[in-house]
Amino acid sequence: MKPKVLVLLFCPFILFGCGPKTPQPNTSLSLKQVMEWVIDPNADVVWESVKTISNAKGTTEIYPRTDAQWEAVRNSAATLMEAGNILMLEGRAKDDKQWIEYSKRLSRTAELALKATQDKNKEALFDAGGNIYNACKGCHDKYADFDKQPVK
Numbered sequence: 009m010k011p012k013v014l015v016l017l018f019c020p021f022i023l024f025g026c027g028p029k030t031p032q033p034n035t036s037l038s039l040k041q042v043m044e045w046v047i048d049p050n051a052d053v054v055w056e057s058v059k060t061i062s063n064a065k066g067t068t069e070i071y072p073r074t075d076a077q078w079e080a081v082r083n084s085a086a087t088l089m090e091a092g093n094i095l096m097l098e099g100r101a102k103d104d105k106q107w108i109e110y111s112k113r114l115s116r117t118a119e120l121a122l123k124a125t126q127d128k129n130k131e132a133l134f135d136a137g138g139n140i141y142n143a144c145k146g147c148h149d150k151y152a153d154f155d156k157q158p159v160k
């Protein structure tokens with residue numbers, strides 16, 4: 009019976025102010041910090057995960073081989089997928105149209121990378137990396153006043 013008594017006691021609070029409120033996300037990181045601390049390092053993990061290195065010793069194919077390596081790339085892809093969501097938060101979004109489209113595109117392309125890690129498909133992971141890059145570039149071309157290439 010106790011819980012019911014509590015509910016009755018708290019009813020006035022529910023009526024006067026404890027109703028559903030819009031959650032207030034913490035957006036105190038600047039957009040630049042989100043880019044440099046959240047998005048860029050995780051994009052690098054995806055981009056660096058599949059590549060070919062050619063030097064005097066020959067050609068080396070880099071791609072995830074162990075479960076742990078695939079999981080590390082998966083985690084970064086998942087972070088990028090969620091990063092698309094945090095870019096859409098009020099206080100971050102620069103408008104409610106094209107900015108949203110670019111943010112969704114980041115999530116969508118990161119999801120392809122995520123799926124590629126689950127399938128352990130290095131070709132698909134490489135292609136998804138290219139699509140992610142285009143998602144970054146599309147938004148930068150429109151909203152960022154720098155012409156820097158985020159890929160090394």
Ligand code: HEC
Binds near residue numbers: 047144154
């Ligand atoms: C929805 C739009 C959007 C998307 C998507 C986006 N960015 Fe950005 N990015 C910006 C804006 C706007 C700035 C400029 C922020 C500022 O300087 O205040 C920026 C800045 C940056 C910077 C800082 C560059 C500098 O020299 O100041 C880096 C690094 C960066 N982005 C990396 C990325 C990467 C990597 C991706 C994709 C994985 C990405 N961004 C996706 C909008 C976006």
